[in-house]
Amino acid sequence: MSMNSNELKTYERQIALSEIGIDGQLKLKAASILVIGAGGLGCPVLLYLVAAGIGKIGVVDDDTVDVSNLHRQILFHTADLGNSKSETAVKKLQLLNPNAVLKAYHLRVIQNNAKELLEAYDLIIDGSDNFSTRYLINDTCMLLNKPFISGSIFKFEGQISIFNYQGGPDYRSLYPEAPVDAPNCGESGVLGTLPGTIGTLMANEAIKLICGFGDILSGKLLIYNALDNSSVILNLAKAAAKTEQVKASEDYPVLDPKVFNEWKNNNEDLYLIDVREAYEFEEYNIGGTNIPLHNLGSPIETITGQTKIILCCTSGLRSKIAYRLLKDKISQEIYLLNLNDFD
Structure with missing residues (x-):
């Protein structure tokens, strides 16, 4: 795999970093990432990964653009109202980087399609907004032995971690079970800038993981608070050998x-x-x-x-x-x- 002169020019500021260089940029071009959710987290994740030169990206979302999305889902405009989020995102991202191979999946990740969707990509990024999807993504990644980056937001607080990476913890080792009445952004609200902050950090973790530099958030949970700009990183226990063992151990x-x-x-x-x-x-x-x-x-x-x-x-x-x-x-x-x- 190589890069043409236009690609070299596009990524020259990134290639200039010794931690990335030509080799790192080629790793990004060779990488494939499935982004689940083209909402508040997915929008900044997609923008920065496409701009960074990820070679292949899939966008999964079964929703359409609503006016209530616009304060935080920065890929969309009023002209997009009623249109498919995944398809609209791909059209706009293709304009940002014509070299990227982009595919829209206007569907919801469910038990019947999860394995087929996820196995076609190297890295999974979970920007979903409900526990059932997060657990399904986790269990499918465990089955396929794929790492995934997870982010979540609530009011003024966001969390990020990398799960199932080289034997590290999985999502169930952090959250063995979901609360029955867990609130969502629609009910509790969310600061519009918060998903931009968390989504950008998720994209950053993906680039670091692919290129192999820096300390990544595997086995760690980053909690960020937008009210006072504070953050803390908690160390997570290593996952048990099987999901069932993790459940039983808690x-x-x-x-x-x-x-x-x-x-x-x-x-x-x-x-x-x-x-x-x-x-x-x-x-x-x-x-x-x-x-x-x-x-x-x-x-x-x-x-x-x-x-x-x-x-x-x-x-x-x-x-x-x-x-x-x-x-x-x-x-x-x-x-x-x-x-x-x-x-």
Whole structure:
């Protein structure tokens, strides 16, 4: 594989980087990536990967452009309303880089087509917005032994990780099960610039992974908060050999609200930590100390005296991450409490 003079000119600023050079640019040209979701995350991912010179990109999305998408899905304009997201994205991306091989899939990833879709590409990027699709992508990548980059956004917070890369953790090792009532952007809202930030970081991870430079987010979870521009990287445990083993190995000590209230009434030695954002804590809380997940670290390690630490959030997702972060760092008993369980 080689590059013509026009390609060399297009990518000259990138090729000038010693970490990339001609060899790295050829790796990008030879790479194939399937981007699942052409929404808030998918739009910046696609723009930067196509501009970077990825040779083959598939775009999967069964949705059409809606006016409510335009504040964050930057590939689309008012003239695109009602049109297929995947097909519209491919048309516009082809104008950005005529050298790229682009294919639109106007469909939803489901059990019947997942294997056929994913096996045609080297790397998968998951920009989907629901847990069922994320688990299906994870399980299919595990079956095909393919790495995938996952991103998610909620209000002002975004997360990124690389899963199933060279024996590293998979998605189920971070989230063994989905909450029944997990909120989405349509219900809870999202800052328009947030998917741009997270999507750009996802594209950056893809370029690093393909070219082989820098530290990638395999075995790590990056959590970014747009309210104060803070970020934290949590180390994730290595995945078990099989998905079923990962499921079986997770045993979170979730506390029943009745037991919690009994402990409080009996003046048990408790330290309640609400790991939600400050604005969520102000809107509603059951007391305790507010330490947002992305700030959790050194403050908790200084805690002595209390025999029981209780980590609290809305549905259990963030408290489970906090539990994994803290369980080997402190000697106290740790319990999880879900606010959704309270009447």
